[in-house]
Amino acid sequence: MQLKGGIHHASPIYLQSSRQIHGSASNSIESVSGISSDMDAVIDQVMQNSSELRATNIPGIGTKYQGKVRDTYDLGETTVIVTTDRQSAFDRHLASIPFKGQVLNETSAWWMRHTTHIIPNALIDVPDPNISVMQKCTVFPVEFVCRGFMTGSTDTSLWTHYARGEREYCGNTFPDGMKKNERLQCNVLTPTTKAVDHDVPISPAEIVAQGLMSQEDWDATRKAALALFEFGQQEALKRGLLLVDTKYEFGKDPEGNIMLIDEIHTPDSSRYWIADGYEERLADGQEPQNIDKEFLRLWFRANCDPYKDDVLPEAPAELVKELSRRYILLYQMITGEEFVPANPSIPPSERINSAIENYIR
Ligand SMILES: Nc1ncnc2c1ncn2[C@@H]1O[C@H](COP(=O)(O)OP(=O)(O)O)[C@@H](O)[C@H]1O
Numbered sequence: 092m093q094l095k096g097g098i099h100h101a102s103p104i105y106l107q108s109s110r111q112i113h114g115s116a117s118n119s120i121e122s123v124s125g126i127s128s129d130m131d132a133v134i135d136q137v138m139q140n141s142s143e144l145r146a147t148n149i150p151g152i153g154t155k156y157q158g159k160v161r162d163t164y165d166l167g168e169t170t171v172i173v174t175t176d177r178q179s180a181f182d183r184h185l186a187s188i189p190f191k192g193q194v195l196n197e198t199s200a201w202w203m204r205h206t207t208h209i210i211p212n213a214l215i216d217v218p219d220p221n222i223s224v225m226q227k228c229t230v231f232p233v234e235f236v237c238r239g240f241m242t243g244s245t246d247t248s249l250w251t252h253y254a255r256g257e258r259e260y261c262g263n264t265f266p267d268g269m270k271k272n273e274r275l276q277c278n279v280l281t282p283t284t285k286a287v288d289h290d291v292p293i294s295p296a297e298i299v300a301q302g303l304m305s306q307e308d309w310d311a312t313r314k315a316a317l318a319l320f321e322f323g324q325q326e327a328l329k330r331g332l333l334l335v336d337t338k339y340e341f342g343k344d345p346e347g348n349i350m351l352i353d354e355i356h357t358p359d360s361s362r363y364w365i366a367d368g369y370e371e372r373l374a375d376g377q378e379p380q381n382i383d384k385e386f387l388r389l390w391f392r393a394n395c396d397p398y399k400d401d402v403l404p405e406a407p408a409e410l411v412k413e414l415s416r417r418y419i420l421l422y423q424m425i426t427g428e429e430f431v432p433a434n435p436s437i438p439p440s441e442r443i444n445s446a447i448e449n450y451i452r
């Protein structure tokens with residue numbers, strides 16, 4: 092399959108020879124290279140004007156549901172998803188990150204456009220860099236988590252379970268003697284149910300036995316999820332990234348066709364590592380290189396108690412800017428295309444509202 096964009100170049104090593112910036116006495120982070128000075132200036136402009144997209148309020152178009160990152164409007168036959176610049180962790184809002192919403196929305200749209208040969212998806216239109224209009228589907232109450240590596244640190248992570256001695260997980264069996272971050276013999280699906288505030292691992296047999304999905308629907312979506320994941324890994328590797336794990340959601344359209352919904356292969360729904368040097372680092376017992384947001388979480392942990400404090404301190408501007416640069420760099424690495432920022436001179440809520448008005452008119 093031929094994809095558009097400059098996807099044939101080998102990726103430079105973005106984290107080498109980069110300068111250090113300092114967030115606080117106890118933290119220092121690397122500033123990634125690969126972002127143009129023009130792009131840096133646009134990020135500065137957004138931060139000076141406080142024109143990050145923090146929240147939306149589109150009157151009179153349908154019921155609003157506000158998630159941690161996205162605002163979803165139910166229009167009856169369609170679902171409008173606005174991805175904002177909100178950054179959350181510890182179940183709290185930490186900061187607004189310039190262009191994060193655009194990066195997530197456009198990364199997902201890019202993958203949806205390039206995966207229709209595997210399964211149809213609900214994306215109808217992208218009328219604004221932060222907006223996806225989707226066909227409304229009946230959502231299967233299962234999150235399709237795909238994994239290619241033995242990793243993770245949260246309660247539902249594969250490595251957490253394996254390190255405790257468990258060898259069976261969500262209907263998969265793993266051999267003894269595996270190391271953290273090692274590649275699995277083959278990709279696996281470790282589904283979870285969509286519980287209100289936490290995800291619960293479940294096996295395919297339980298999914299069918301509990302009536303969450305029919306066997307036929309399960310078989311078809313399982314196949315699609317693994318095929319999407321394998322395709323995602325192949326494409327990511329062409330541009331120097333390992334797609335480590337990800338999460339998909341599927342639903343049915345009114346005709347009963349199974350569709351990919353929600354988002355696909357974004358930096359928020361997926362883990363990406365830098366492919367270059369992965370084997371050497373694994374052999375040396377080092378963690379793989381990634382371009383991630385862990386440094387912002389660490390800053391909050393060092394400077395307040397994010398689990399208990401009523402009011403959180405404001406994140407340092409240089410850390411917010413660095414996270415913006417990392418999201419943009421990830422967009423460019425994942426898609427192989429240059430990131431074109433939304434016009435920073437128009438206040439984003441104005442832009443969003445008029446894009447929706449034009450779209451539904
Ligand atoms: N095409 C679609 N049809 C119906 N529901 C969808 C579609 N795409 C996404 N959704 C749902 O929209 C919601 C988006 O919410 P999200 O911003 O992810 O918040 P949360 O933090 O609750 O996950 C999810 O519940 C997802 O299942």
Ligand SMILES: [Mg+2]
Nearest residue numbers: 158159161353
């Ligand atoms: Mg979600």
